[in-house]
Amino acid sequence: MILQTWLLPIALLVTATIIAMPLSRYLAWVMNGKYRPLPVAGWLEKCLDSGPQNWKQYTGSLLVFNVVLFVFGYLVLSVQPWMPLNPDGKGMLFPSTIFHSVISFMTNTNLQHYAGDVNLSNFSQIFFCIYNMFLSASVGFCALVAMIRAFRGEASLGNYFVDMWRVVIYMFIPAALIFGTIFLSQGSPMTFESSYQVSTLEPAAMGTTDKGEVKKQTIVVGPVAALESIKMLGTNGGGFFGMNSAHPFENPTGLSNFFVTLAMMIFPFALVFMYGRMLGRPRHAWVIFSVMLLLMAGTVVWAICFDTLQPNPALTAHPIAQTYEIPNAKAPGGKQEVTIPAVASLPVDQHLGNLEGKEMRFGTSAGATFNALTTDVTCGAVNAEMDSLNPLAALSPMVGMWLNCIFGGKGVGMINMLLYVIIGIFIAGQMVGRTPEYLGRKIGAREVKLAVIALLVHPMMVLMPTGLFAALDWGLKAVSNPGAHGFTQMLFQFSSASANNGAAFDGLGVTYGFANNLAPSPEAIPWDIATGLIMIFSRYLPIIAPIAMAAFLGAKKASPIGLGTLRDDTPTFGFLVLGTVLIIGALLFLPVAVLGPMAEHFGPIPFGG
Amino acid sequence: MLRYFSKSILLLLFSVIICCIIYPLVLWAIGKTVFPFQADGSLLKGPDGTVVGSKLIAQPFTKDEYFQPRPSSPSYDASASASSSLAPSNYTLRDRVARVLGPIVKYRGGEKAGQLVAPDVEQWFSKDVYGGEPHIVAQWAGQHNSLAQAWVGADPKNGAYVDDWAKNNPALVDQWIKDNPTTPKPKTADLAVVFFTDFSNKNPGRFPSAVTKTDADGKEVTAIEPVKEGSDIQSIFFEMWRHEHPEADLQDVPGDLVTASASGLDPHITMQNALFQLDRVAAKWAANLHRNPDTVRKEIEQMLQQNASAPFNGLAGEPFVNVLEINLELCKRYGNPS
Numbered sequence: 046m047i048l049q050t051w052l053l054p055i056a057l058l059v060t061a062t063i064i065a066m067p068l069s070r071y072l073a074w075v076m077n078g079k080y081r082p083l084p085v086a087g088w089l090e091k092c093l094d095s096g097p098q099n100w101k102q103y104t105g106s107l108l109v110f111n112v113v114l115f116v117f118g119y120l121v122l123s124v125q126p127w128m129p130l131n132p133d134g135k136g137m138l139f140p141s142t143i144f145h146s147v148i149s150f151m152t153n154t155n156l157q158h159y160a161g162d163v164n165l166s167n168f169s170q171i172f173f174c175i176y177n178m179f180l181s182a183s184v185g186f187c188a189l190v191a192m193i194r195a196f197r198g199e200a201s202l203g204n205y206f207v208d209m210w211r212v213v214i215y216m217f218i219p220a221a222l223i224f225g226t227i228f229l230s231q232g233s234p235m236t237f238e239s240s241y242q243v244s245t246l247e248p249a250a251m252g253t254t255d256k257g258e259v260k261k262q263t264i265v266v267g268p269v270a271a272l273e274s275i276k277m278l279g280t281n282g283g284g285f286f287g288m289n290s291a292h293p294f295e296n297p298t299g300l301s302n303f304f305v306t307l308a309m310m311i312f313p314f315a316l317v318f319m320y321g322r323m324l325g326r327p328r329h330a331w332v333i334f335s336v337m338l339l340l341m342a343g344t345v346v347w348a349i350c351f352d353t354l355q356p357n358p359a360l361t362a363h364p365i366a367q368t369y370e371i372p373n374a375k376a377p378g379g380k381q382e383v384t385i386p387a388v389a390s391l392p393v394d395q396h397l398g399n400l401e402g403k404e405m406r407f408g409t410s411a412g413a414t415f416n417a418l419t420t421d422v423t424c425g426a427v428n429a430e431m432d433s434l435n436p437l438a439a440l441s442p443m444v445g446m447w448l449n450c451i452f453g454g455k456g457v458g459m460i461n462m463l464l465y466v467i468i469g470i471f472i473a474g475q476m477v478g479r480t481p482e483y484l485g486r487k488i489g490a491r492e493v494k495l496a497v498i499a500l501l502v503h504p505m506m507v508l509m510p511t512g513l514f515a516a517l518d519w520g521l522k523a524v525s526n527p528g529a530h531g532f533t534q535m536l537f538q539f540s541s542a543s544a545n546n547g548a549a550f551d552g553l554g555v556t557y558g559f560a561n562n563l564a565p566s567p568e569a570i571p572w573d574i575a576t577g578l579i580m581i582f583s584r585y586l587p588i589i590a591p592i593a594m595a596a597f598l599g600a601k602k603a604s605p606i607g608l609g610t611l612r613d614d615t616p617t618f619g620f621l622v623l624g625t626v627l628i629i630g631a632l633l634f635l636p637v638a639v640l641g642p643m644a645e646h647f648g649p650i651p652f653g654g
Numbered sequence: 655m656l657r658y659f660s661k662s663i664l665l666l667l668f669s670v671i672i673c674c675i676i677y678p679l680v681l682w683a684i685g686k687t688v689f690p691f692q693a694d695g696s697l698l699k700g701p702d703g704t705v706v707g708s709k710l711i712a713q714p715f716t717k718d719e720y721f722q723p724r725p726s727s728p729s730y731d732a733s734a735s736a737s738s739s740l741a742p743s744n745y746t747l748r749d750r751v752a753r754v755l756g757p758i759v760k761y762r763g764g765e766k767a768g769q770l771v772a773p774d775v776e777q778w779f780s781k782d783v784y785g786g787e788p789h790i791v792a793q794w795a796g797q798h799n800s801l802a803q804a805w806v807g808a809d810p811k812n813g814a815y816v817d818d819w820a821k822n823n824p825a826l827v828d829q830w831i832k833d834n835p836t837t838p839k840p841k842t843a844d845l846a847v848v849f850f851t852d853f854s855n856k857n858p859g860r861f862p863s864a865v866t867k868t869d870a871d872g873k874e875v876t877a878i879e880p881v882k883e884g885s886d887i888q889s890i891f892f893e894m895w896r897h898e899h900p901e902a903d904l905q906d907v908p909g910d911l912v913t914a915s916a917s918g919l920d921p922h923i924t925m926q927n928a929l930f931q932l933d934r935v936a937a938k939w940a941a942n943l944h945r946n947p948d949t950v951r952k953e954i955e956q957m958l959q960q961n962a963s964a965p966f967n968g969l970a971g972e973p974f975v976n977v978l979e980i981n982l983e984l985c986k987r988y989g990n991p992s
Binding site for chain 2: 048049052053089092093095102105106109110112113114117160162163171172175176179180206209210213214218221222225226229230231232233234235236237238240241243244245246247249250251252262263264265266268270271275286287288291292293294297299300302303357358359360362364386387388389390391392393394395396397399400401402403404405406407408409410411412427428429430432433435436525526527528529530550551552645648649650651652653
């Protein structure tokens with residue numbers, strides 16, 4: 046049991062670290078332009094090259110291309126009913142859902158207010174989902190590389206279009222082909238058919254239609270393997286099917302689950318080493334890597350301890366009656382006592398932990414492990430239902446989104462961590478009374494301001510809308526679970542949007558569906574628009590401000606290392622960064638953590654009824 | 655900016671060709687040539703050669719001759735995968751599990767060891783006392799309004815039964831409207847709690863359930879009637895019975911038998927779950943084939959062992975079996991179930 050629980054997460058962390066080291070060498074080699082381009086690709090690359098760019102030109106190009114991505118995505122989804130590869134005649138999504146989905150995929154979030162198997166044709170899956178998965182992942186990657194070049198003090202940050210091309214052609218396409226083939230071998234479909242109708246072995250068990258005929262089972266298939274591999278490698282996370290990597294076609298076996306999980310880890314891991322390699326500071330990168338790995342291991346252990354090693358409290362005994370005082374204006378003294386009687390256990394063997402919302406084929410701790418990792422690396426795919434996790438276990442994925450720097454998504458997580466590093470150095474500098482320096486360059490007021498702006502966007506975009514929606518019907522009518530868990534559902538959705546993550550508590554009613562849907566979720570439109578806007582702000586501000594900061598910092602003269610220099614390649618520095626991340630993170634998010642998952646854990650279970 | 659715009663369009667064009675046309679076609683070609691079975695969706699054929707489903711997608715089984723898959727939130731609809739999304743603190747989860755347990759749970763110890771709990775639940779129900787107060791059904795509806803309302807919507811016959819009741823009891827409906835001035839025209843479900851309270855008063859120890867009878871013309875007719883036993887009572891009221899009998903020593907049921915999977919389409923059950931169902935399956939086949947139950951049981955157990963696999967050969971998880979494969983094998987070996 047101990048082995049069965051812990052082998053998988055340990056194997057994943059070790060394998061990803063081992064793969065990341067040679068991979069980072071390759072990434073640095075490609076991004077430094079040392080490769081010899083393939084014949085046709087080299088010509089295409091020349092067509093794209095618009096010459097060396099400074100930071101304003103680079104971010105300008107980034108923004109222009111994202112506008113083009115937005116228009117293209119909106120177009121593809123809008124014309125779905127008239128496009129090929131749509132034999133089931135899937136209609137058009139509701140406009141606010143298209144708006145939301147386009148932003149969601151363009152910003153590498155992949156928060157889905159639709160279900161892929163229900164709402165999208167294979168044409169949309171390929172030209173919208175797969176396309177955005179390749180390109181949006183590359184955007185964050187390029188931003189990090191631009192920042193590195195700025196730190197190196199180079200006048201030119203490279204060329205945005207060439208960088209995008211390099212990332213797509215020399216990294217994602219080969220990796221996606223390798224992983225796609227693995228998933229295919231395990232059982233992910235790869236076909237341009239869209240569904241089969243089959244009579245099941247016991248046909249009557251499917252039930253009957255309104256006309257009294259025996260129902261057939263409709264099995265949706267499609268180019269699943271192609272989507273699955275780039276979905277995980279690009280830490281995108283938007284599933285082909287509604288239930289994402291929990292669906293047997295997206296993740297058919299225990300072995301495929303290992304590779305699905307590994308796929309989302311290798312690039313975020315490698316980027317940290319690439320950072321050290323491109324800057325010529327591998328020891329500094331190792332310190333940052335260790336901090337991230339420690340935090341990641343913490344979230345995984347937490348999730349496993351409270352989900353795999355604990356039973357689902359819905360079915361266990363709560364033998365002591367609890368009495369609560371709640372405010373009630375009508376009661377004498379303004380307070381009313383509510384007593385929750387003792388609860389008897391149900392006779393269920395829960396030695397495998399909480400099995401509600403878990404699949405059997407992945408392994409004992411696979412669900413908890415995956416759901417912790419998926420938010421650490423801002424992937425957002427799930428292989429177990431987040432909503433049904435034990436209350437405290439659900440804290441783990443939320444911490445991953447709140448800190449948003451435990452490896453994080455393609456480039457962006459590393460950028461966030463660098464912001465924490467800058468702020469950590471700044472705080473340390475204040476404490477010892479020295480001018481703070483990073484990479485030998487003095488950190489001035491302008492750099493710290495930009496870093497703080499970039500860092501504060503995230504908590505503002507999580508906490509303010511959660512408060513707003515919790516106070517309005519927008520939130521209250523959308524939640525599907527009572528009490529504190531309902532609050533957690535809202536909090537999780539906004540955390541996921543702002544962290545550009547894309548994981549969700551699926552019970553939240555945010556789906557409008559097709560434009561002609563007569564019974565959409567009542568509050569789907571405000572959710573579409575609010576999370577859509579949040580994803581934009583939380584994506585582009587934390588990309589642009591750090592590049593600007595790096596450019597300003599890189600332009601300064603590097604001073605030699607002296608006795609009083611704060612060394613950035615020591616364990617002490619690691620603890621400084623770790624402390625900064627934990628203290629800032631806890632200060633920002635502890636109150637909502639108490640209101641949501643902790644209140645659910647300590648409160649009566651079952652709650653209401 | 656115009657220059658960047660034209661470069662963006664070029665990048666879009668090149669990358670669409672590579673990511674959306676060449677890349678999927680290469681993988682498709684690999685699938686067609688190297689992994690044709692997987693690429694098409696792992697479809698399995700039945701004894702008569704027609705496709706009966708996918709090896710990877712759960713499908714429902716209700717007959718006792720078959721092993722049954724885990725509960726499914728989308729009712730095994732493989733075009734709309736979904737989990738239950740029920741939080742541990744949501745009473746609906748506890749209720750759903752209790753309803754599965756009621757008819758199958760057995761005593762573990764005591765003088766009734768090995769016997770079903772269900773008859774005791776029915777006997778307790780017919781006494782119609784819960785927590786020292788009369789009328790179990792009224793208390794159930796009062797404590798769990800949403801479950802009472804869900805019952806009304808669960809079947810058109812239930813709704814019609816409540817509508818009939820509302821027509822015959824205008825005074826109670828008027829009283830409800832007076833108590834709830836914001837809803838002048840209550841829907842059927844709104845009246846669920848009043849209905850059950852009244853029903854419980856008039857039919858102590860009874861619950862409205864569907865009963866199928868053969869009428870004078872020989873046709874089968876299903877209607878709602880007050881009953882004092884049956885699967886509705888065993889399942890719906892097991893939770894309340896358990897509440898009053900927390901000390902009863904019951905056999906644990908495998909966790910995956912009562913919990914819904916994440917996709918709703920999990921094709922596997924644990925070996926533990928399969929062995930739990932083995933008695934029922936073997937007994938039924940033995941009766942169908944007029945064979946010795948022990949030999950049949952051994953044969954089927956061997957089939958289970960052959961089908962079983964485990965994540966990383968058991969290093970990362972416990973053994974499980976594929977429900978469709980094992981049921982197909984039962985069919986091939988023993989013929990179609992009666």
